[in-house]
Amino acid sequence: MNGWTLWEVFVRPRRGLSHTHVGSVHAPDAVIALRNARDVYTRRQEGVSIWVVAATAITASSPDEKDAFFDPAADKVYRHPTFYEVPEGVKHL
Amino acid sequence: MTADVADIAAFALRVGDDALIAAQRLGEWSARAPEMEEDIALSNIALDQLGVARMMLTYVGELASGDEDSLAFRRDDREFRNCLLVELPNAGPAATSGAEGDFGITMAKLLFLSTFQRLLHDGMVASTDEQLSAVAAKARKESAYHVDHASQWTVRLGDGTDESHRRMQAAVDDIWPYTHELFAVDDLSVRLDQAGVAPAPETIRPTWLDLVDAVLAEATLVRPADGWAPEGGRCGRHTEHLSYLLAEMQVLHRAHPGAQW
Numbered sequence: 001m002n003g004w005t006l007w008e009v010f011v012r013p014r015r016g017l018s019h020t021h022v023g024s025v026h027a028p029d030a031v032i033a034l035r036n037a038r039d040v041y042t043r044r045q046e047g048v049s050i051w052v053v054a055a056t057a058i059t060a061s062s063p064d065e066k067d068a069f070f071d072p073a074a075d076k077v078y079r080h081p082t083f084y085e086v087p088e089g090v091k092h093l
Numbered sequence: 094m095t096a097d098v099a100d101i102a103a104f105a106l107r108v109g110d111d112a113l114i115a116a117q118r119l120g121e122w123s124a125r126a127p128e129m130e131e132d133i134a135l136s137n138i139a140l141d142q143l144g145v146a147r148m149m150l151t152y153v154g155e156l157a158s159g160d161e162d163s164l165a166f167r168r169d170d171r172e173f174r175n176c177l178l179v180e181l182p183n184a185g186p187a188a189t190s191g192a193e194g195d196f197g198i199t200m201a202k203l204l205f206l207s208t209f210q211r212l213l214h215d216g217m218v219a220s221t222d223e224q225l226s227a228v229a230a231k232a233r234k235e236s237a238y239h240v241d242h243a244s245q246w247t248v249r250l251g252d253g254t255d256e257s258h259r260r261m262q263a264a265v266d267d268i269w270p271y272t273h274e275l276f277a278v279d280d281l282s283v284r285l286d287q288a289g290v291a292p293a294p295e296t297i298r299p300t301w302l303d304l305v306d307a308v309l310a311e312a313t314l315v316r317p318a319d320g321w322a323p324e325g326g327r328c329g330r331h332t333e334h335l336s337y338l339l340a341e342m343q344v345l346h347r348a349h350p351g352a353q354w
Binding site: 004025026031032039040043 | 129131137242245
């Protein structure tokens, strides 16, 4: 039975946090993929919510494009929010 | 009317033995399931069942005698009180010992058993016995997932290819006669019902039929006609399959009494 397709699994560890990629499962369809993900990745209370996405639905950046995509950001320090002062007493920044 | 302690122990033994033998059968799929993901799912369900078995057999030990290990590993087949359905081989009622498992048979057994367990646990939450009520409150969520798992696969196999439909229908037909024992009435079940310990099994069947019918209909499967209704598990008269299962399950404990990890 290798006709099952690959599904990428994203788990939200708890309320307030984002879904994080945790791995993948094989399944014949989305409904079973969700259940397989539940059994494989949340057996030890790792999550409160699961997303599954067909691996074929993901468009990924290519390693060949790495230079053009990411290197230009390397010398642009002004993009970091470090050029203004944080008023005293401000929390959660 | 309060329940007799011996009655509560006898009931806990039935529920615990159902779960224990179901766990052992499901565990036979470990490392042999059709896909790795399904392997993990069946093992998870087996461990859920084993968890219920441990709580129930421990309680039987407190009420009567023994402990979970002596009850699981030192009793002979005639002393087990599980229904016949759970002891049927994964390859089906007519299979010989050790035959390779049939996934359709396993899903049919799981659908019928877990739907029954879910309704039983729902009813047991209101039990006058606090321990039974507490176990049921935990187990009902697990049962709901077992029902879901079995339902999903029954629908996919029933409403799948011609071959999967044929085999799922055959599995439902093979297992159906053994479902009647789940709802069988006897003196014990009447006393438990009167004392508010456990729901009367015959009152569970209409809801069970509604739930199972809905799954079978979605799976384009035909509900078999009621007819032959083998029973005897609740009083220790089992199929030959149980002794083979116990031989494998108990061999280590019998060879090395008191063995521990």
